[in-house]
Amino acid sequence: MKPVSEIQSVLDSNRFAVLATQHEGQPHASLMAFAPMGGVRYLIVATYRDTLKYRSLCKDGRVAILIDSRGISGSVSQRNLVVTAHGIASEVPADYHEAAEQALLARHSDLSAFIGSPDCAMLRVDVIAYEVVAGTEDVLWYKVADLAPA
Helix, strand or coil: CCHHHHHHHHHHCCCEEEEEEEECCEEEEEEEECEEECCCCEEEEEEECCCHHHHHHHHCCEEEEEEECCCCCCCCCCCCCEEEEEEEEEECCHHHHHHHHHHHHHHCHHHHHHHHCCCEEEEEEEEEEEEEEEECCEEEEEEHHHCCCC
């Protein structure tokens, strides 16, 4: 299976991920509902503006998002993978806001009140690279710019 297909499979078969940010040098991890957008190029998340993660992202948008496919039944991938997306998070541009909201609600319909709140910020992570781990000695890195479409 092509790397982009394996990564896409992990993104498509998982609804939650761990978002890692940092605040004044202190790492901070948050469990987040997410949705892929644009293939493997973007990940969409939402948070209230009055949170540590939002304040941290406003100062430094660099993030890592860990997605664990181990134990997920029905995954297209034949391997159990842990995928970490490395990128830059920022508020979704206005012209993409409706599409980002629809992508997130398609996977998380229970979040409609949260996402519709004026205090909620829709964030888009522009993924730069993926770290794909299949085992302790099977770790590969892929730059998104080098990944061909599936």
